[in-house]
Amino acid sequence: MVQTICKQCGTAFEIADEDLKFYEQVSPVFSGKKYLIPPPKYCPDCRQQRRLAMCNEQNLYNSTCDLCKKEMISQFQPNQTFPVYCRDCWHSDEWDPKECGKDFDFSRPFFEQFAELQKSVPAQGRDVQGTVINCEYIHFAGFSKNCYLIMHADFCEDCLYGYGFKKNIACVDGFYNLHSELCYECIDAHKCYELIGSQECVNCSSSWFLRDCIGCKNCILCTGLRDKEYCIENQQYSKEDYMARKKEMDLGSYKTYQRLKEKLQDLELKHTFKEYQGHNLQNCSGNHLYNCKNTFESFDCEDVEDGKYCYQMVLSSKNIYDTYQYGTNLQESLESCICGDNGYHILFCFGGHVDSTDLSYCWYMESCKDCFGCTFMHHQRYCIFNKQYTKEEYEELVPKIIEHMQKTGEWGEHFPMKNSFFGYNHTTASLYYPLAKEEAQICGARWSDYEPPPPKVEKVIPADRLPDNIDDIPDDVLNWAITCEVTGKPFIITQQELRLYRQMRVPLPRRNWQQRQLERFNKRNPRKLFERKCDKCGKDIKTTYSPERPEIVYCEDCYHKEVYV
Ligand SMILES: [Zn+2]
Ligand SMILES: [Zn+2]
Ligand SMILES: [Zn+2]
Structure with missing residues (x-):
């Protein structure tokens, strides 16, 4: 075990013997020589912060494809200095990312040259995978239909404002909802149906405001119940009495909804919580882990084996350290973000999709093998700085670049924050590690003061002027913008959204979706032990x-x- 001091925050942290073994195991080999990845100089939190500073998951903008000139929704603010293409154009043969290829300059640092390459290769407006129908506003998502503003979501239908959604139908305003239907404002709800305002529930249905319940049906304001029906505040009622009391609570009223929501918060303080959430674990530490083995200091993972510092990794991932999103058979990988779908040996990359293998220091690659320091490419092999080489040339040049990076101190470090496309305040890092503008700039991050133009609507009304009850909301609301009661920013209600609120009989929100998402985020425990x-x-x-x-x-x-x- 090695004790060391973090280069960024000055905190002492430990590097265990098994960590050193892992770094050695994934160190790349060229012509029989292993190029050892050194132990990290940043602590696990600072490493995670640096990775998340690359990631804009929540801010989408109206923009135009720089190739076909069609309007599109993009993760990049309009008027970027580099080209941004729509999904179809980016995957077309109309352009070649190798036209932007550059020779590596051994007189300059790697990251500085990479930043220049990043600003010349056409980027993809949004990260969307598989077949998607009527989903213009989804990002880091795929295989979905009729969804709006869902992120890290797959196989969903009619879902709105969700994060970490998998196989859901008609779920609105949720965080980590899986295999669920008609759920509203639920956090960590798995296999639930018609569940409202609840957290950490499994197999629950037709219930409101539950916490840590399993297999419950027709329950209101309960905590820690198992296989119960007709309970209110953990008291058993007859079906008739339950129905009569439920009738007195008009969930369609904003005031009633808020009162019940606050009541759950009081009940939670009397509830006994388990030290962690998860099941079927062998030798693991973290929270919200499911079916994992030998996985440590990890959060929101499923089916991970031999992992450490893994976040939001799912489905058969093995031998992975320091990874954020998403897995699906990712193996032998280190310090990477948004990588998976049969990925193998991906080191210090951001975005590596579909059968990508042996990539180092790459940025957004699909189906690529043996590439080093490349960006926005698909179906390529033996490229360095987006330039094509033969196998022999590649294997000769990469070790020289690694040796150069060893001298500059860049080898074994993830991309620094200054290589991010986004202002720190628009990235996921700002959620987990909030910084003021000056603090972000000290870390080398940029900042965004961009404000999107206000929605084009007939009128804007303050949230407190909305009718209290969903029954009294006129269709005309679709032509208005509502001023968020917290941020003061205007937001609109979509037709699909209004229909779902009416169907679920829940009140119209008074806060914009980013604010609602932030409040849900804060309802979950931190990713820290x-x-x-x-x-x-x-x-x-x-x-x-x-x-x-x-x-x-x-x-x-x-x-x-x-x-x-
Ligand atoms: Zn640190
Ligand atoms: Zn286009
Ligand atoms: Zn005990």
């Missing part, structure tokens, strides 16, 4: 509930023995 003691037996536990938090937290054994037998 704290030392704490089990509130029952006093055993040391590692949990995402920091010791100062007011919740009651039990170790796994006590939770199962004492609380939910």
Whole structure:
């Protein structure tokens, strides 16, 4: 084990022997010589922050494709200095990313030259995979139909304002909803139906405001229940009494909805939480882990084996460190973001899709093999700085660049924040690691002051002027913009959205979707493990509930023995 000090934040952190073994295992080999990846100089949090600073998941803009000139929705602010193409044009034969190819200059640092390459190769407006129908506003998503503003989402239909959605139908305003239908304002809801305002629930249906419930039906304001029906505030009622009490609560009223939402927050403080959320784990640490083995300090992962510092990785990923999104059979990879779909040996990359293998320091590649320092390419092999080489030339030149990067101190470091296309305040890093403009600039990040033009509408009304009840909202609302009660920014309601609110009988939102998303984000625990003691037996536990938090937290054994037998 090595103790070291983070170059960015000055915090002491440990590099375990198995970490060093992993770095050696994934170090690339050329002509029989292994080019060792050195131990990290940044702590795990600073490494994660640097990766997330590359990622704009939430800000989409009206823009124009620089090739076909059609209007499109893009992750890039309009009027960029580099070309941005729509999905069809980007995948067409109308252009060749190798036309922007450059010779590597051994007199200059790698990242500086890479930044110049980034600004010359046409970028893709949004990251969308597979067949998508009527989904102009989705990003880092695919295989979906009639969806609007969903991110990190696949196989969804009629879903709106979601993050981390998989196989959902008609879910609105959700965070990590899987295999669910007609859910509204739910966080970590799996296999749920007609569930409203609930968090960490599995197999629940026709219920409102539940927390940590499994297999419940027709329940309101309950916490920690298993296989119950007709309960309110954890009290059992007869079907008739339940229905009568439910009738008194008009969920379509904004005031009632808010009152019930606040009531759940009070009940949560009396609830006993398990040290972590997850199941079927062998030798793991983190939170929201499912079917994982030997996976540590990882969050929101499913089917990961031999992983560390993994975030949002799913489905058969093995031997991966420091990865953010998304897996699906990603192996032997280190310090990469948005990579997967049969990826193998991807090092220090951002965006590596569909059968990509042996990529280092690349930016957004699809179906590419053996590429180094390339950007926005698909179906290529043996390229360096977007220039084509033979196999022999490639294997001779890459080691020389690595040796150069060893001298400049760049080898083994992820792209610095200054290589990001986005202002820090528009990236996912700003959610997990909020920084003021000056602090972001000290880290080398840029900042965006861009404000999109206001929506073209007949009138703008303040949120508090909306009728309280969904039944009293006229169709005319589709022609208005509403001023968000928190941010003051105007937002619109779409027809599909209004129809779903009416169908679910929930009130119209008073806050814009980014603000709602931020509030849901804050309802989840941080992706950080704290030392704490089990509130029952006093055993040391590692949990995402920091010791100062007011919740009651039990170790796994006590939770199962004492609380939910
Ligand atoms: Zn640090
Ligand atoms: Zn186009
Ligand atoms: Zn205990």
